[in-house]
Amino acid sequence: MLTRVRRWGPGLLLISPSLLLLGVFVYGLIGWTIKVSMSDRHTAAESDGFVGLSNYVDLFTNDINGRFLHSLRNLLIFTVVFLLGTMLLGLLWAFLLERGVRAEGLFRTVYLFPMAVSFVASGVVWRWLMNSGQGDDAGGLNAIFGQLNLDFLQNPWWTDPEWGMVAMAVPAIWQLSGYVMALFLAGFRGIPAELREAAAVDGASTFQLYRRVLFPQLTPVALSALIIVGHMSMKMFDLIMSVSGAQWLTEVPAVYVWQTLLTSDYAKASAISVILLLLVALVIVPYLVQTMRTERRS
Amino acid sequence: MGKMRRAAVAAVGALALLSPAACGGADSGADQEVEVFTWWADGGEKAGLDGLVAAFDEQCDYSFVNGAVAGGAGSNAKQVLASRLQQGDAPDTFQAHAGAELSDYIAAGQIEDLSALYEEWGLTEALPPGLIDNLSVDGKVYSVPVNIHRSNVLWTNTSVLADAGIAAEPKTLADLFSALDALKASGISAPLAIGKDWTQLMLLEAVLISDLGPEAFTGLWTGTTDWNSPEVVQGMENYKRLLSYTNTDRDTYDWTDAGKLLMDGKAGFFLMGDWAPSDFETKGFADFGYIAFPGNGDTFQWLADSFVLPQGVKNPEGTKCWLKTVGSAEGQQAFNIKKGSIPARTDVVEADYPVYQQSAIQAWKTGTPVPSCAHGAACSQGAMEAANSAIGKFSSDQDLAGLQKAMSAAAALGKN
Numbered sequence: 001m002l003t004r005v006r007r008w009g010p011g012l013l014l015i016s017p018s019l020l021l022l023g024v025f026v027y028g029l030i031g032w033t034i035k036v037s038m039s040d041r042h043t044a045a046e047s048d049g050f051v052g053l054s055n056y057v058d059l060f061t062n063d064i065n066g067r068f069l070h071s072l073r074n075l076l077i078f079t080v081v082f083l084l085g086t087m088l089l090g091l092l093w094a095f096l097l098e099r100g101v102r103a104e105g106l107f108r109t110v111y112l113f114p115m116a117v118s119f120v121a122s123g124v125v126w127r128w129l130m131n132s133g134q135g136d137d138a139g140g141l142n143a144i145f146g147q148l149n150l151d152f153l154q155n156p157w158w159t160d161p162e163w164g165m166v167a168m169a170v171p172a173i174w175q176l177s178g179y180v181m182a183l184f185l186a187g188f189r190g191i192p193a194e195l196r197e198a199a200a201v202d203g204a205s206t207f208q209l210y211r212r213v214l215f216p217q218l219t220p221v222a223l224s225a226l227i228i229v230g231h232m233s234m235k236m237f238d239l240i241m242s243v244s245g246a247q248w249l250t251e252v253p254a255v256y257v258w259q260t261l262l263t264s265d266y267a268k269a270s271a272i273s274v275i276l277l278l279l280v281a282l283v284i285v286p287y288l289v290q291t292m293r294t295e296r297r298s
Numbered sequence: 299m300g301k302m303r304r305a306a307v308a309a310v311g312a313l314a315l316l317s318p319a320a321c322g323g324a325d326s327g328a329d330q331e332v333e334v335f336t337w338w339a340d341g342g343e344k345a346g347l348d349g350l351v352a353a354f355d356e357q358c359d360y361s362f363v364n365g366a367v368a369g370g371a372g373s374n375a376k377q378v379l380a381s382r383l384q385q386g387d388a389p390d391t392f393q394a395h396a397g398a399e400l401s402d403y404i405a406a407g408q409i410e411d412l413s414a415l416y417e418e419w420g421l422t423e424a425l426p427p428g429l430i431d432n433l434s435v436d437g438k439v440y441s442v443p444v445n446i447h448r449s450n451v452l453w454t455n456t457s458v459l460a461d462a463g464i465a466a467e468p469k470t471l472a473d474l475f476s477a478l479d480a481l482k483a484s485g486i487s488a489p490l491a492i493g494k495d496w497t498q499l500m501l502l503e504a505v506l507i508s509d510l511g512p513e514a515f516t517g518l519w520t521g522t523t524d525w526n527s528p529e530v531v532q533g534m535e536n537y538k539r540l541l542s543y544t545n546t547d548r549d550t551y552d553w554t555d556a557g558k559l560l561m562d563g564k565a566g567f568f569l570m571g572d573w574a575p576s577d578f579e580t581k582g583f584a585d586f587g588y589i590a591f592p593g594n595g596d597t598f599q600w601l602a603d604s605f606v607l608p609q610g611v612k613n614p615e616g617t618k619c620w621l622k623t624v625g626s627a628e629g630q631q632a633f634n635i636k637k638g639s640i641p642a643r644t645d646v647v648e649a650d651y652p653v654y655q656q657s658a659i660q661a662w663k664t665g666t667p668v669p670s671c672a673h674g675a676a677c678s679q680g681a682m683e684a685a686n687s688a689i690g691k692f693s694s695d696q697d698l699a700g701l702q703k704a705m706s707a708a709a710a711l712g713k714n
């Protein structure tokens with residue numbers, strides 16, 4: 001008995017502060033949020049009437065103008081474009097650098113730099129770049145297009161009611177492609193040279209080398225990149241707030257939470273937060289399970 | 299020795315941790331202090347607050363403690379305030395928009411009824427009866443308004459109007475439409491400048507006042523007027539038509555950006571509250587005129603900042619003295635001349651004020667007051683936010699039926 005305590009006792013003692021903090025400030029508060037989301041606390045007044053899941057049902061069926069569904073749709077468009085954009089650009093850049101360009105270090109830095117800027121700072125600049133004025137009122141990118149006589153490229157950017165969120169994803173892609181590139185580049189570098197040599201000996205063409213030997217090895221890296229970028233996308237708040245501010249056109253769940261919280265509708269804000277948490281968990285949990293399995297195997 | 303030193307360091311560290319708490323507990327002599335919580339941290343607002351404090355120092359034996367939280371047009375302050383109220387650590391008094399925006403605090407029992415003090419201080423006579431009606435919840439008043447702004451003012455660019463040959467000021471909506479057409483014909487593609495959601499809500503409200511009249515308009519927010527009535531439908535159609543004369547990139551503009559369209563002569567008209575002229579003047583634009591929104595007649599759509607007496611404050615007598623100063627003629631004069639608004643009291647000397655404010659004071663004395671939803675006088679915070687969202691949606695899809703339904707649902711929020 002005592003020996004067993006000796007074995008795991010010190011370890012437990014060492015991690016107990018962080019366990020305690022995590023327990024209270026992460027899991028405890030998640031529990032609290034879930035509790036509030038099932039109450040009827042729609043004003044600043046204290047109220048703990050239990051209403052079950054009706055706040056959640058209301059979000060999907062009874063929200064004014066279907067606002068929550070609209071914010072989910074915006075998030076979906078944003079996420080798809082953001083993921084596709086960063087993955088394709090990141091892979092392309094990593095591929096080019098891996099082929100051995102001159103001044104690789106310089107390019108790597110240039111592509112990685114945007115990541116060092118906060119979304120708020122770059123959002124303010126992109127707000128100006130993506131000015132929706134056209135023709136004589138054009139500003140930012142539209143003005144540049146105008147000067148280059150590429151007027152057909154002028155567009156309303158994020159103010160387009162249907163596809164505005166595609167424009168909103170542009171700054172995010174600009175910011176994170178370099179990061180995805182770095183991940184892929186590390187992936188390429190991690191593939192042993194023997195594999196390439198073996199492929200060359202077997203007479204594989206360059207296309208076959210990439211298609212059959214190198215890309216399959218990058219799957220775990222691609223998965224990590226997808227999950228990192230994906231969960232950032234789900235929580236997107238700062239970029240949207242600094243480009244458009246909180247408004248109908250570009251509203252996503254995280255912004256909606258903030259709006260409802262400002263009006264003291266705690267129950268609704270908690271319900272949206274919980275749904276957001278579930279959405280992120282949907283991405284993260286399978287990844288964690290998979291990582292744990294691989295770790296156990298090795 | 300090493301152990302001793304470590305113990306000493308730990309003791310000092312523990313003391314350092316304790317000391318802020320010790321400070322917090324030591325202000326038992328604070329009953330001479332009144333903490334005033336506002337979001338007036340700079341500009342004309344700060345100057346106005348300073349004026350008010352000077353009057354307070356003269357009238358009261360308490361010392362003023364500035365609890366201002368800057369930023370976000372008050373949204374930061376409201377967050378801080380909400381958490382302080384929840385922890386039972388209310389400031390001695392706080393700033394809030396007068397009217398329905400207070401309904402959350404009232405429902406939560408966080409602020410006290412001031413009706414008796416209104417009688418005692420003579421505010422029932424000094425403030426216009428229409429305003430007191432708007433402020434009352436179940437016959438009780440919960441806040442003392444310090445200033446009044448008017449939101450249904452149409453600002454004009456005089457030379458743009460002259461160039462388009464518009465001599466007479468538009469008096470009705472029909473006049474306004476023909477003036478807008480004339481401006482369009484003279485080459486102004488978006489003659490009515492407007493900005494994002496809440497500025498559009500102001501326009502919708504102004505149009506509804508024209509089509510419904512002041513009484514029925516106020517009823518939209520109190521629940522006595524039906525949002526499906528033919529007059530409302532007419533008003534919404536007029537609103538849709540007016541939007542077609544506005545700049546299409548409106549959702550990217552804040553009100554100052556929209557105001558710039560007027561200053562640059564790219565628009566002839568601009569609906570905004572009467573805090574606009576101070577912005578015009580700072581930017582060196584003097585060529586503007588002002589009229590009540592066409593069709594509004596003498597209706598004065600107001601919004602006001604006010605102060606309240608929170609429940610369970612440390613120093614209620616000090617707070618009452620602050621509120622008395624806020625409601626007094628001297629306090630309102632000191633505040634408003636600097637902030638650029640007008641006193642809520644009607645017994646003021648107009649000559650002390652700049653030209654626009656003189657006309658506003660006159661209009662306030664004689665006009666019919668109606669509250670504004672876009673600024674929290676007519677709506678709870680939740681209703682206001684939902685209305686802004688609905689109006690933002692309409693700006694992109696022009697779906698009238700949807701707007702009507704959503705506005706009706708928004709107006710019903712917070713009324714259980």
